[in-house]
Amino acid sequence: MHLVSCRNLLIYLERELQERVMGVFRYACRDKAHLFLGASEAADEEIFEALDKKHRIFVTHAGGGGESCRSFSRFPPRDRQGINQGGRQPRKVI
Secondary structure, eight states, X not given: OOEEEEOSSGGGSOHHHHHHHHHHHHHHSOTTOXXXXXXXXXXXXXXXXXXXXXXXXXXXXXXXXGGGGGGGTTSOOXXXXXXXXXXXXXOOOO
């Protein structure tokens, strides 16, 4: 992704979950992607750099995307047939 907008959600989450969400954002973003947060929220400075603190606009640091995937590693990866490695088929949306 090139842009993530997450305004006024993180303030309702506990710190541990906020950190996991930041890791997921970084994993999903390309290098130099932008993150917009709400007025009361802050981005993890190890993952994101502030472009405009007043308007809560951040950019990802280059080359850090792969490291953050461990923050949501409890979700099993999918194999090529779309089946979780845990053996369950994904639900179909009707």
